[in-house]
Amino acid sequence: MQLQGLLTQIEHALAPVRHVMKPILSDPLAMGVWALFVVASVGTLWWEIRERNQELPSLMKGVWTLVVGRVRLRVPGQRRAGPRRR
Numbered sequence: 192m193q194l195q196g197l198l199t200q201i202e203h204a205l206a207p208v209r210h211v212m213k214p215i216l217s218d219p220l221a222m223g224v225w226a227l228f229v230v231a232s233v234g235t236l237w238w239e240i241r242e243r244n245q246e247l248p249s250l251m252k253g254v255w256t257l258v259v260g261r262v263r264l265r266v267p268g269q270r271r272a273g274p275r276r277r
Contacts, residue, residue: 215221240247
């Protein structure tokens with residue numbers, strides 16, 4: 192298979208990186224520091240959304256409108272998505 196060969200080549204190309212990163216990522220101290228960064232990042236994101244981005248729901252409505260509007264556009268030769276209105 193060509194895909195398997197490609198994956199094998201990528202694996203061999205990244206082998207030096209794996210040899211450098213494996214001891215670092217195996218260190219419990221590194222994992223603890225990483226976990227602290229994740230907790231701090233998620234906490235900051237949660238605070239930011241609650242305190243400073245209360246307009247986010249209206250922004251998401253706009254994004255939803257753009258996505259759904261794009262889906263509902265008719266393309267010549269393509270069937271209409273969704274049920275037809277009477």
